[in-house]
Amino acid sequence: MVLPQRLDLVDPRFRADPYPIYAELRADRPALRLQLPDGRDAWLLTRYADVESVLTDRDRFSTQSFLGQEGSAIPAHLSNVYMLFNEIMLGKDPPEHTRLRKLVQKTFTTRLVERLRPNVVDLAEHLLDTVFERARATGERRMEVIADYAFPIPVTIIMDLLGIPEAGRADIRKWSTALASFDGSLAQAELIVASVDAFVDYLRKLVQDKRNTPAEDLISALAVVEDDGDRLSEDDLLAMIYVLIFAGHETTLHLIGNGTRALLTHRAEFEKLRHNPALIDRAVEELLRYDPPVEVPRARIAVEDVDLAGVTIRRGEVVLVGIASANRDPGAFKDADSLDISRVENRHLGFGKGIHVCIGLALARLEARIAFEVLIRRMPELRLAVPADELELRPGGIFLRGLAALPVTF
Numbered sequence: 001m002v003l004p005q006r007l008d009l010v011d012p013r014f015r016a017d018p019y020p021i022y023a024e025l026r027a028d029r030p031a032l033r034l035q036l037p038d039g040r041d042a043w044l045l046t047r048y049a050d051v052e053s054v055l056t057d058r059d060r061f062s063t064q065s066f067l068g069q070e071g072s073a074i075p076a077h078l079s080n081v082y083m084l085f086n087e088i089m090l091g092k093d094p095p096e097h098t099r100l101r102k103l104v105q106k107t108f109t110t111r112l113v114e115r116l117r118p119n120v121v122d123l124a125e126h127l128l129d130t131v132f133e134r135a136r137a138t139g140e141r142r143m144e145v146i147a148d149y150a151f152p153i154p155v156t157i158i159m160d161l162l163g164i165p166e167a168g169r170a171d172i173r174k175w176s177t178a179l180a181s182f183d184g185s186l187a188q189a190e191l192i193v194a195s196v197d198a199f200v201d202y203l204r205k206l207v208q209d210k211r212n213t214p215a216e217d218l219i220s221a222l223a224v225v226e227d228d229g230d231r232l233s234e235d236d237l238l239a240m241i242y243v244l245i246f247a248g249h250e251t252t253l254h255l256i257g258n259g260t261r262a263l264l265t266h267r268a269e270f271e272k273l274r275h276n277p278a279l280i281d282r283a284v285e286e287l288l289r290y291d292p293p294v295e296v297p298r299a300r301i302a303v304e305d306v307d308l309a310g311v312t313i314r315r316g317e318v319v320l321v322g323i324a325s326a327n328r329d330p331g332a333f334k335d336a337d338s339l340d341i342s343r344v345e346n347r348h349l350g351f352g353k354g355i356h357v358c359i360g361l362a363l364a365r366l367e368a369r370i371a372f373e374v375l376i377r378r379m380p381e382l383r384l385a386v387p388a389d390e391l392e393l394r395p396g397g398i399f400l401r402g403l404a405a406l407p408v409t410f
């Protein structure tokens, strides 16, 4: 295959199966110049070592001011869109990032996550009960994994955890889906601004309610959390809630969806897990490696000139790192293109690395382990209902990769 001079990351043919192209890039052009949807040029790095080095080099690569950098003023009516996008801790460098991360970590603890275990089990069982009841009523043993299972689990759990009232949840999903496809361009910001404004109004009111009447939930805790006299400002808090809602479901949804597809297209691995459920922890790590929900994380900006992957990345240039590609690098993984749920050596980058490493990874692991365990135990005859190459991706930007629908029989 001849590599295209300019790779279009949103080209549906590339998105359908980017792995062969990634393999060629790693071999022949580990730093590729491409154009972002907003028109700016960027580098795409695809080798494990280079991806890891950018993610862990907090001094030379910034996640800040990805949008609205020097010269490109943001129109006032789009300010909420960029406020949510830029004020999240993922878009901050130290010391501001350190400050935000410390505050959220005081409330979003491993103990808090562990307490959710019974809720996640009950929810997964209940969702499949509903599917079985429907099958009895219709006589058809079919389900759509994304809508019936992979989507409701993380959404319900994060909404419960944050303390979002039932009545607001459907709107939040709609607004959050609009934001999920945001690529940073002004043109797209125009398309989603109405949703984002409604979202911000809703969150402001909710935070006010929680301040007036605190409850046993994460928003109430975040509203009052203190560290050495430091507190979250109103904008900090809104952006934090937004990132937890968004990161809390768009990603885990895809782990359950992509992971189920991977297991169903590798029957021997499915059977291995079915007969040996104790492999679940390793299996989830392998599914995160094999087809990770975050294909490319937030863009980085070089703070100074950096020599990497055989090129000089100039100060101010945009760098994308291919997590999905790094996870298939034969230089980092034995039989990198094979799915092996009993893999022991597995330093995948599915949760990122360095100071921005996923703060929700304990929750994501808990949800995914339970989701797969319950699904496989209750539906040992699970099979794809359509050929694997007919499955379509959920529309979205270049950052997340997951299925729009996954019809199966059981």
Ligand code: HEM
Pocket: 055, 089, 090, 091, 101, 158, 243, 244, 245, 247, 248, 249, 251, 252, 255, 292, 293, 294, 297, 298, 299, 349, 350, 351, 352, 353, 355, 356, 357, 358, 359, 360, 361, 363, 364
């Ligand atoms: C399978 C599920 C998940 C995957 C694959 C995932 C992946 C990632 C990755 C790759 C990053 C680093 C991004 C970067 O460096 O640019 C990240 C950061 C983050 N994740 Fe997750 N995530 C998942 C679930 C969650 C959940 C459940 C939450 C919260 C409830 C969450 C909250 C966050 C936050 C807040 C950050 C930013 C951390 C920081 O900037 O310090 N994620 N995640």
